Amino acid sequence: MTRWILLSAALALGGCAAKPCEPLVLDSHAQRLLQENDLMQARLLVTSGPQSSLELADALLARIADQDPRGEVALYQAVSLIRQRAALERILPLLERSAERRHPHALALLYKIYSEPFLAPQADRAHALRYREAYAGLDVAKGGYPSFPRALMVVDQLVNPPAHVRGQ
Template sequence: MKKWMFFGALLCLGLGGCATHGCDTSAPGSPCRADYLLYQNDMLQAKLLINERREENYELASALLKRAAKQDATGEAEFYQAVLLIRLGADEHQVNDMLKESADRKYPLAIALLAERTATRDQEKALIYRSQYDELDVAKSGYPSFAQALIVVNKLVARNK
């Protein structure tokens, strides 16, 4: 049950800010609705594959995220690419670059993860990321709080299930 609650929270966080693409994605038959639906499907499928924690699925998840990143204005795709890189033991510089790209688009989980990753070696930078998080609309609304965001990111990057 906890896995489903965790996954539901991820979906709410991830898909909540995707609706602004410059055309009407809500009207059936609109020119970009099909592209938007495929983008949503790619993100959902990638998150499912990542949540399974089966390394043989990571290549497909990465391909889906790369395709979704072309339409993603929120930084969500880059965040999940960084999660995959962390799980695969990629170069820390590469992971941080991907997280910074996501954070530049104000993706809350990326900012929270950057704050946590830098806290041990650069407290000042970690505080800057924390204050960036506090300025986000989601933080001002109280959901997710910074503490809740840290719980989510820690579960995503943890080595075990």
């Protein structure tokens, strides 16, 4: 009996020695590709997926949130919350984080929130103007693409899903 225990222990330990028991570490290129894939899938789910797909989109976005240099993840997290009809207090910090990273659509969405008002209880023209001016200072705005009216159109499409998605 002791021999069988020793033999089993040797085989178990030999299995760990033959191949690493640590999780596979991906190189930086592979990690970047996986992050881009997660972001692409989340964008598709948030913008054109049914309401039931937002939970998966949120999980994908949460997985890559700490690698968000452009503010895109925070923007799509906010859009997902808007589609889920979350409170403005949960949405604004995400949009502010994205705006701090100078994401043009976050600035346009913040402008929309305060100018219409959209989600906010009342319009705040001074707040809206601040985001409009911040957008005007972006390199993309100085180059003319996307124009601010075009950015507002994109934002409208983000927060107002197509009719075939709304019904799901």
